[in-house]
Amino acid sequence: MKFSIRPFPYLVIDDFLSSDECEKLITEANPAIHRYRKKSSVNTNTMGGRTILPCTNDTLKDLINKSKEWKILHERLTSINMIDLLLEKVVNSPIEEDIKVWIKSKNIYIDQLPSINKFLSNKFQSKWKRSLNSSVSDMSSLGLIFTACLNMSDHIYRLVISLADHLLRRRRLSLLYDYSLSKKGYTREVHRDSDSRVIVFLLYLNSLEEDVGGKLCLYKSINEKTIYDPIPKISSVEKFEQITPSSGKLIMFLNTSNAYHAASLMTNSQTERHFIYGGFTLSSDLFSLANIRSNGSAPTAYSVYRQK
Numbered sequence: 227m228k229f230s231i232r233p234f235p236y237l238v239i240d241d242f243l244s245s246d247e248c249e250k251l252i253t254e255a256n257p258a259i260h261r262y263r264k265k266s267s268v269n270t271n272t273m274g275g276r277t278i279l280p281c282t283n284d285t286l287k288d289l290i291n292k293s294k295e296w297k298i299l300h301e302r303l304t305s306i307n308m309i310d311l312l313l314e315k316v317v318n319s320p321i322e323e324d325i326k327v328w329i330k331s332k333n334i335y336i337d338q339l340p341s342i343n344k345f346l347s348n349k350f351q352s353k354w355k356r357s358l359n360s361s362v363s364d365m366s367s368l369g370l371i372f373t374a375c376l377n378m379s380d381h382i383y384r385l386v387i388s389l390a391d392h393l394l395r396r397r398r399l400s401l402l403y404d405y406s407l408s409k410k411g412y413t414r415e416v417h418r419d420s421d422s423r424v425i426v427f428l429l430y431l432n433s434l435e436e437d438v439g440g441k442l443c444l445y446k447s448i449n450e451k452t453i454y455d456p457i458p459k460i461s462s463v464e465k466f467e468q469i470t471p472s473s474g475k476l477i478m479f480l481n482t483s484n485a486y487h488a489a490s491l492m493t494n495s496q497t498e499r500h501f502i503y504g505g506f507t508l509s510s511d512l513f514s515l516a517n518i519r520s521n522g523s524a525p526t527a528y529s530v531y532r533q534k
């Protein structure tokens with residue numbers, strides 16, 4: 227295991243899963259993700275060549291219910307032990323005082339993402355999900371108003387939960403994760419993750435050759451700064467580490483305002499990168515960790531986790 231506190235806290239565990247476990251997970255999920263990739267709307271094929279299967283999607287939920295390997299993994303990822311892997315190390319390290327206070331001043335707990343969904347009838351739940359999967363051009367004016375009202379109500383409800391938690395000296399984190407498959411063309415620019423993400427992890431399920439891209443690259447500011455852009459100018463940062471995906475490897479980091487990372491361009495048409503992207507996420511961007519010393523905002527796309 228490698229743990230580093232500068233320029234932002236991150237850890238790398240080479241054998242979080244065994245190669246055998248990864249092989250079983252991919253074998254179980256392969257037909258489902260390829261089927262999903264073919265029928266996916268534009269929303270789920272992003273960043274050049276990445277298909278995202280969110281944990282709230284019925285296909286992945288089915289997999290977790292039916293496959294022993296996926297069920298074990300899901301339970302492991304959603305446990306408090308997962309965040310403790312990183313947080314216990316961070317709070318015992320010489321980090322900035324405001325970050326330490328943010329972590330230690332409230333009781334962190336894990337729960338599902340709050341949503342108004344539970345107050346809706348089955349009919350309205352399905353209607354809302356359907357509308358979130360539709361493109362705006364396919365929707366009627368009434369449908370657009372209906373979706374906008376529910377989205378707004380959901381946003382307000384999550385703000386209320388954040389406020390209530392704040393008053394009760396608690397912080398609610400919800401694990402939003404996806405099983406992703408990326409191929410030739412996939413890349414990510416240098417960025418920190420969105421405002422509501424607190425702890426982010428990448429769990430690789432297969433190994434890549436050195437020369438096919440798809441590496442995770444970590445960056446730091448060239449000059450000492452006191453405030454950071456969510457997406458920095460490339461000339462203002464330098465790469466200090468690059469990590470080649472290998473089966474079972476976990477990378478986890480605290481999403482501070484300078485937690486800059488990128489994915490290098492995948493160049494080989496035969497290569498597939500199977501991985502799990504996860505983020506322990508606040509109910510809203512109120513009291514965001516990433517916004518401490520941040521020069522701008524990067525809203526979290528909660529709607530990805532409301533679609534079927």
Ligand SMILES: [Fe+2]
Binds near residue numbers: 417418419487
């Ligand atoms: Fe990211």
